[in-house]
Every structure is written in structure tokens, then in C-alpha cells.
Amino acid sequence: DTGVSQDPRHKITKRGQNVTFRCDPISEHNRLYWYRQTLGQGPEFLTYFQNEAQLEKSRLLSDRFSAERPKGSFSTLEIQRTEQGDSAMYLCASSLESITDTQYFGPGTRLTVL
């Protein structure tokens, strides 16, 4: 499978715990995006990378959230001290070079914070 992959697919955690999600983009794609989607809403942009550089962060990304893409390949999104409001689907997408290139989405990680 040469698409975008995400791990885990589901995560249930207790409030206050830290969680980390992983995204593996399509191999030749330089850009990687993180989105959050809640029920009945469209995906909301969180942050994106051009290779290993994080170029933009949404104000939705509080200081409890951190994302990395250390070698310009896979990326991780960590949420510290999770809150119930963090419950959502976290989607990763990748694209070739330009911000207007087609984005291909992974299957998402569904986070439930109890």
C-alpha cells in the first residue's frame, strides 16, 4: 500500500495522559499536514511541514500539542495532558511540493479522552 498511513487507528486514553500519533506520508511527498475533525464538521487545519520544517501552526494548536517531522519523512503529533475536548479524529495528509497540490489523506486516528 503506497498511500498515507497512520498509527494507531484508535486511541482511548484517560484525561491528563499524553498520547502520540504517527503519520507516514506517500514516499515522494514533501509536504505533510495534520488536521483535526470533530463529528459533523470538516477537517480543521492544525499544522504542516515542508520536508522537516514546520511552516505554519494554527491557533487551534495549543501549547499542549507538538508535531515533529525529524527526517522529513514520517511525522508525529503529541498531545500532552489530554482533555476531553481533544476527542476527535486526527487526520494526516501529504502532497508533493506546493501548498495547492492535491492532498491525500490517511485513515486517521480516532482519539477518545475519558
Add this chain to the structure above:
Amino acid sequence: GQQVMQIPQYQHVQEGEDFTTYCNSSTTLSNIQWYKQRPGGHPVFLIQLVKSGEVKKQKRLTFQFGEAKKNSSLHITATQTTDVGTYFCAGHFGNEKLTFGTGTRLTIIP
């Protein structure tokens, strides 16, 4: 911030009927993209429109981009049960991030 609105929020149609969803922005978009998300799935790219007044077709789906590049529509002819899902438009304002619309959830009555 800049937003993309979509109507209707929900649409229930009898199988075989047509379906249309509309996307509107208050400011000019660089392009418009359409995605389909099946229940429990992730957004899947359908098409991108770039030019003012552009019309593209994919089998029973017709996509339009308005002359002012502020609105777009997706029309499905003779819906089938496989068309079930939520359809999102998404656009770029200049070179900014992709902004998604609110989505239209389509259900089909067999």
C-alpha cells in the same frame, strides 16, 4: 478568518434522484477542491477546479467553479447507494492553507 460555507448541511434523496451541494466563500479562492468522505472513512480527493467558470465531469458528477471564483457546486445525476457520504468542498485563499467547507451529508433512500 476566511471561511467556506456549504449548503445544505443534510440531503436525503430517493435513489435515482439528482443531488446538488453548493459551496460559497466571501472572498476569491485560488482553487476549489472536492472531497468525499464515506461514513467512518477519511476524505478522498475527487477533483480540483482552478479556472474561473470551469466545469468538469466525472461520470455522473459535474463540478462547477463560479465566474468570480467565490462559489462552486457539485451535482450528482441519478444517485446510487454508493454515493452515500459527506461531500466537502475545500479551497485555498491565495497561498494559504486548505480551508474545508462544512460539508453536505448525503443519504440515499433505496
